[in-house]
Amino acid sequence: MESAAKSIASKVGQVLVDELQDIRGVGNKVVHLRDELATMNAALRIISEADQDKVDHLVREWEKQVHDLAYDAEDCTDTYSLRIIRPSPPPPDDFAGNKLIFSWAGYLLGRAKRVARYPYEKLVLQRTLAADIKDLLARTTTISERRVRYGIDRAELPRAASFIPVSASSISASALRRAHNPDQFVGITDQVSALAVKIKAADQDEDDKSLKVFSIVGFGGLGKTTLAMEVCRQLDKEFPRQAMVSVSQAFAGEKDVKGLLVRVLQQILKEKQPNGKQTITEGEAMGTSTTQGNQLHVDRMDVDDLSKKIKELLKQTRCLIVVDDVWSLSSWEAIRGRLAENNCGSRIILTTRIDEVAKAASVSEYFVHHMKTLELEASQKLFVQRVFGSTDCPSELKVFMDTILKRCAGLPLAIVSIASLFGSYRSAEGIEMWERVSRSIGSQLENHPNLEGMRRLLALSYDYLPHHLKACMLYLSIFPEDYVIAKDRLLYRWIAEGLVTEKRGLTLLEVAEEYFNELISRNMIQLDKCLHMDFGLGEVEVEGCRVHDMILEVMVSKSQESNFVCLVGRQHGGMSHSRGKIRRLSIHDNNHDKKHHARHVIEAMKLQHVRSLTMFQSDGLGKLLDSLGEFKLLRVLDLNDCRALQNKHMRDVCRLYLLRFLSLRGTRISVMPRKVGNLEHLETLDIKNTGIGVGLPRTVAKLSKLECLRCSTWLLPRGLGNMKSLRILDTGILDGHNVQLVTQEIGKMAQLQEIRIIIESNFQTGEFIQESLPMLSTSLSKTSILRSLHLEWNPSPTESAINFEFLHGVNPPPPLLQRLSLIGRIIQLPAWISLLTHLTKFEVGWSQLAGDQLFGVLCKLPNLQTIQLGEYSYVGPKLVAHEDHSFPVLKILKVSLCPTMIIFEEGSMKKLETLAFVVDDMNMNVLGLENLENLKEVKIRGKDDNQAMKHAVVQLKTLSESKPIKVVVDELSYVPSF
Structure with a gap:
């Protein structure tokens, strides 16, 4: 939270001293202000690291006043810088002949007048700034005196047990996977079995095949969702069609019912995946998926149409649907009325925190499962596993562990959260930390804990975070409940907000990634996958995270208490309007109640100090978008999927000269003004899935601080090499006009x-x-730190293939390359590919490889985990994985429409877990599956009337009878590749 004070202390030294040193009596005051802010910054850190039980309301109020002062000082300097450095408008360039001459003449005359006035205007601004500096300095004196007057004493703020920072290198990949893997959840096996038995037992009555609802009830943190997922996993065979949808507190109205039915429809169209998850694509959501020969335009369907379609699809098929986190009886009634009976023995599992909802949803108490807390033995097992791995708890620490577990009262989420505090204190040397935590949990959980007690317990996990992670964690309150946040989006936003501190030898992005991994390791956030729709690649899965509902509630409460974020939306009720100046504004959703409509709430706010604006919906907020140009201090503008954004708004966006992060992904804009090149502080620009296309102006190349550029297509301009800070370039076009200039x-x-x-x-x-x-x-050959390379050939219908043989000339290859994708003709892989020791994913398509050119080159790569063979990547009659093609860590092989025969010899691909392939009208045989020792899953996709497809399915099912292999069949009326 002290980042603003730290930033302004630095900025005063860099800017104000130089500007004001000639104004009598002001220079010393600037230095004094800088020193006062630096001292206050240290005080904020002391408060952050103090034992939070000792930080009372008086200290909190003083802390907020210091934050406000720091923000105001930064706003003051930024406003001054804007008025001094604001670029003059360029002359018009759309006139010809004499008009152009007169236009230039008028521009030059106006420029001359401005230059003549500049010394006077600058002097006025300097004096205004000097007055503001004096006022700020007076406020620092008042705040300091107030601290003394009310007895806020540093000695009364004992420091909490210090933490050893968890560096990125100390967090192994297996630890990260364990941190979010539901299979590692201990202590619910008996509950899973009991509920699964009840669901199966309901099938014994042959005369009753009606839809039945089973409820799981219990307060947050008990593991209701985990239990439901585990039950689904056990019932894969009984219910091949499954769906899981989340409801949340904000659920209301026909609009939300429609969204829920869309998600149900998307999932029941596919058979259950073995990992318990279903893929939801943006293409399906927009009605572009084709199933059983009919195109489903779900975006055009109303609630009645969706309900009828679900009933039609399940006419002869039973399904299992999980409706997760239902908060009210009215929400359940709206949902239940749309999930029609099919008399095929379908089941619904409902999870809720409210007893009345569970009782109303299920016909009898028999169908209601009350979540149980963990027994002491299971609690100990879970705690020890999280802290020590496979080892036992040292005897010196066991007494503290027993105290902690008693107060956690068998709450799984509480146990996991508290256990994460001890990742760096696994020996008796950390006994002070163990004693402090065991003492400070409090007595509120000793009896029957309620939701408030749970909040307090989870708040403890936040209180014990290192100071540099607290603001990053609070920042997550910007995002709605159940929202999956793309990792790079979050990291670049942290950086843009100044929440990431420089470390010697590391980039800010690398430091931000350390923060991310540390929050994962402490179980404050969970790893997840975020699905994006890319116009060129189709559905793309990227790494992301989500925050547990209960932890998010704690973060929302704390961020509003400290005025860190202002949240607007029905989910937050009367707490949406923050007291004091608004620095970060996040708009979640509208309220159908006109009195609390987001538009009315926002219109009552003063927004001139907003530095971060995030919109997750835009209905009725056109006036706010029309006023974007007034947000002069904005650093982060995140308008992902804001459908109300129009081209006319872009002129104002390009005048926000302090912007560091700009995301317009998924909006309808089609024009980006040339003035975007004036956003000299911009670090992230995301315009994926917009209508801009190749029309991104050349002036983007002027953005010397830009690190991340994501667009659907951009005709790479001359001057690209001036973008010295650029780390991510996705996607650039090379054609006959620019190939020699840009390469x-x-x-x-x-x-x-x-x-x-x-x-x-x-x-x-x-x-x-x-x-x-x-x-x-x-x-x-010069891109020495390149991690990901994707080269793709996009021909016209009459053009012969571009040959990728030029890649043999790459010498040396990028040594750190992790992902390589080559979509174009290359009949022989470059020899240097075998040197890519960091390569984890390899993709090839249209390459026409043959013989041993594929597996023979790749089989020795020590970190290769995924191979994806696209259409016509291999032209031989058969693709053979020989005995010496062991592939040390290969887990996934995807094959699309290439050889007619795939053979796996004994000893090949020993670690392969998932095999996926697409078959067309040609015959296709897969031989030697029994030789894949670790195979767990086979996915096959093809036309529903394809004989080769049917033959492959029979072959796989025969094998699965003798080997525990999950067979997933995706029958389509057309055959897309993976």
Whole structure:
């Protein structure tokens, strides 16, 4: 929380002293203010690291006053800088002849007048700033005196047990997986079995095949959702069609019912996946998926249509639907009325924290499962596993562990959260930390804990975070409940807000990733996958995270208490309007109650100090978008999927000169003004899935601080090499117009870590492009820290293939490359691929490889986990994994429409867990599956009338009878690749 004070202390030293040193009597005051703020920054850190039981309301109020002062000082300097450095408007460029001459003449005359006035205007601004500095300094004196007057004493704030920071290197991949893997959840096996038996027993009555509802009830943190997921996993065979949807507190009205039914429909169209999750694609949500020969335009369906479609699909099939986190009886009644009977023995599992909802949903108490807390033995097992792994708790620490577990009262989430505090204190040397935590949990959980007690317990996990993680954790309160946050989006937002502190030898992005991993390791957030729709790649899965509902509630409470974030939406009721100046504004959803509609709440606010604006919906908020130009101090503008954003708003957006993070992903804009090049502080620009296309202006290349650029397509301009800070370039176009100008400049981008390039050719330009591509291989040899490379050829219908043989000239190859995707003709893989020791994923398509050119080159790579073979990637009659193709860690192999026979010899691909392949109308045989020692799952996709498909299914099911293999069949009316 002290980041603002730290930032302004630095900024005063850099800017104000130079500007004001000539104004009599002010220079010393600036230095004095800088020193006062630096001292207050230290005081804020002391409060942050203090034992939170000793931080009373008086200290909290003083803390908020210091924060406000720091923010106001930063706003003061930023406002001054804006008025001094604001660029003059360029002359018009859309006139010809004499009009252009007169236009230039008028521009130059106006510029001359402004230059003549500049010394006077600057002096006025300096004096205004000097007055503001004096006022700020007076406030520092008043705040300092107030601390003394009310007896806020540092000695009365004992420091909490210090934490050893968990570095990125100390968090192993297995630990991260364990942190969010439901299979590691201890102590619910008996409950899973009991509920599964009840559901199966309901099938014994042959005369009663009606839909039955089973309820799981208990307060937050007991593991209701985990229990439901485990039951679904046990009942895979009985219920091949499954769906899981979350409701949340904010559920209300026909709009929310429609969204829930859409998610149910999307999932029951597919058979249950073995990991318990269903893939939900944006393409399906927009009505572009095709199933059983009919295109489902779900975006055009109303609630009645969706309900009828679900009933139709389940006419002859039973399904299992989990409706998670129902908060009210009215919400359940709205949902239940739309899930029609099918008399096939379908089941619903409902989870809720409210007893009345559970009793109303289920016909008898027999169908209601009351969540139990963990027995002491299970609690100990879970705690010891989280803290010590497979070892036992040292005898010196056992007494403290017993005290902690008694107060956790068998709450799984509480146990996991508290256990995460001791990751660096596994020996008797950390006994002071163990004693302090065991003493400070409090007595509120000793009897029957309620929701408030749970909040207090989870707040303890936050209170014991290192100071640098507290603001990052509070920042997550910006996002709605059950929202999966893309990892790079979160990290770049942290950086833009100044929440990430520099470390010697590391970039800010690397430090931010350390923060992310540390929060994962402390079980404050959970790893998850975020699905994006990419116009060029289709559905793309990226790493993300989510926050447990109960932890999010704690963060929302704390962020509003400290005025860290202002939340607007029905989910937050009367607490949405923050007291004091609003610095971060997050708009979640509208309230159908006109009195509390988001528009009315926002119109009553003063927003001139907002530095972060996030909109998760925009209905009725056109006036706010029309006023974007007034948000002069804005650093973060996140309008993901804001459908109300229009081209007319972009002119105002390009005047927000302090912007560091700008996301317009999924909006309807089609024009980006050239003035975007004036956003000189911009670090992240995301315009994926917009209508801008290749029309992103060349002025973007002027953004010297830009680190992340994500767009659907961008015709790479001359001057690209000036973007020295760029780390992520997704996606750039090379064609006959720019191939010679740009390919050499890519080698000048020393910070580049991820690049996706599409090569576009036609009959006229193909030969010229082919001759120019060796320059690209030279540039790639200079990208020494590149992690991800995607090269794709996008031909015209009449064009012969661009040859990727130029890649043989890459010398040396990027040594840190982790992901390599080559979509274009290359009949022989470059020898340097076998040197990529960090490579984890390899994809190839249209390459026409043959013989041993594929597995023979890749089989020795020590970290290769995924191989994806696209269409026509292999042209031989059979693809053979020989005995010596062991692949040390390969887990996933995907094959789309290439060989007619795949053979796995004994000893090949020993670690392979998932095999997925697509078959077309040609015959296809897969031989030797029994030789894949670790195979757990086979996915097969093809036309529903395909004989080869039917033959493969029979073959796989025969094998699964003797080997525990999950067979997933996806029958479609057309055959897409993976």
